[in-house]
Amino acid sequence: MSAPVIHKPLRIGPYESATPVVLAPMAGITNTGFRRLCREQGAGFYVCEMITSRGLVEENPTTLKMIEMDPDEHPRSMQLYGVDPTTIGLAVRMVRERDLADHVDLNFGCPVPKVTRRGGGAALPYKRRLFEAIVRAAVDNAGPIPVTVKMRIGIDDERQTYLDAARRAADAGVAAVALHARTAAQRYSGTADWSAIARLRDALPAEVAVLGNGDIFSAADALAMVAATGCDGVVVGRGCLGRPWLFGDLEAAFAGRDLPAPPNLGQVTAMMRRHAELLIQYMGDYKGIRDMRKHVAWYLKGFPVGGELRRELGMVESLDQLDELLAGLDPDIPFPADADGPRGRQGSPGKVVLPEHWLDDPDDLTVPAGAELEHSGG
Incomplete structure (x- = not known):
């Protein structure tokens, strides 16, 4: 008798993974070699490092090297960053026409100052019309390629944007929304608010997958998040640093099998x-x-x-x-038992660095001067 399946497969557009797990794109980490190492451990969607739309459109040599994929990598998942709807549209069209990836994820979650001070990453959903224009430009140019978005709760506790942004993204035709359940001001400190993931799942149509991100450091954490929020899958970032076998644990846990013994x-x-x-x-x-x-x-x-x-x-x-x-x-x-738990960057909360007058008008469609990053990788 086979073991009971704990969760349904994760579907993003035409692609399906029996293990509802996504490797979060991490700058300087999720290169081709690391993605292959993780894929050797277990099933899931494995996303490359953040690629800037400008770097792609201008065919920056570093960017073109970063988007190289393994021949057996399927689906090929690429995360794009951009602040200008026109540039994002051109980049996604290039991905489609040159067959560079099978799935495009849009970055609206990065809290790094060099990104937010240009209006990008976690700063952008506050500009709700600009955010919507970027997502629509991506979806309109993607053709059959599924587009997903990743975001945070908001800039800070006073400026929570995730529910409005997610609804706009769903209306624009995205296949999934991933939520890192922290604000940009929290960065990676404190505890992720999983209840926000549950509210997001309740707010979106069932056909739009909701992915939870934040504080998944073990297979037990992943199962707990799904049970607590009803999300369709989990996104794993810092938890797999120095622990790529976590994806094997996750595959076993979601299939209802006993976890492998921890490695010596x-x-x-x-x-x-x-x-x-x-x-x-x-x-x-x-x-x-x-x-x-x-x-x-x-x-x-x-x-x-x-x-x-x-x-x-x-x-x-x-x-x-x-x-x-x-x-x-x-x-x-x-x-060692004490090797479990948080790893990677944590730091402390802080004020989010934003462009001048960024908070004045959330309906302003103006793209900040110098907003587009040339080099990929965060």
Whole structure:
């Protein structure tokens, strides 16, 4: 007798995943190598790093490198950032005409000051007509490609925009709305307000999928979010840093199977080795191994690894050196209980940096001067 399925598959346009999980686009993290590593663990939708619409339209070499996808990556999910409806429309049309992706997600959730000070990311839904114009430009130029949006609750507690923005996006024809249940002012601090995800699910038509994001650090967290909110799927960001096997846990949990045993240190170092190998494959020896450095602390969180060895791993310069350093670790050390929970950036709340007079008129359609970022990746 097969195990009971805990949740229905997630459908985005014509694409379906039996595991209702999306890898959040993270700047400097969700490159081709990392996406492949995560896909090897379990099913889901895996989204590339944020791509700027201007960088794509102008065929910026860095941007064009970042949108390279694995031949077996399906569906190919691309997140686009933009503040100008015309540029977004041109970028989405380019994606469609050149067959660059199968699914386009629009970024309205980034709280980083260099983005919000231009009116982008989490600042943009406050300008409700401009937001709607951007979403409509994307949908109108996408043809059969499904368009989704990701947003936050609002700029701050006094300026909550998510329900109005989500309704406008749904009316424009998006396939799904993802909500990071924090305000831009919270950044990554405090606790995500899952009740906002539940209110969003109640506010939208059933055919528009609602995805919940925020504080999913384990499979149990994902099941709890779905149970508490009724959302159609979950978006995982910081929770998978140094823990790509989380996607295997999620696949098992949503299928009603027992979770795999937590990895011991030997299995973790094997995953680190695989990660480094993939980064080198896609980025080259020099860039790949240096990109791996930032992941070391996340992988080794909670394990009794000495400070000097951690420092050496954080400065590793070749795959051979990585092998040599990892060989000195005891593979039988069990996964530490205190390694669960929050990881990655948390920081503290703060005032959101906005363009001058941004809050004066929410119906203003003016695109801020210099709003479009040239370089992709956040």
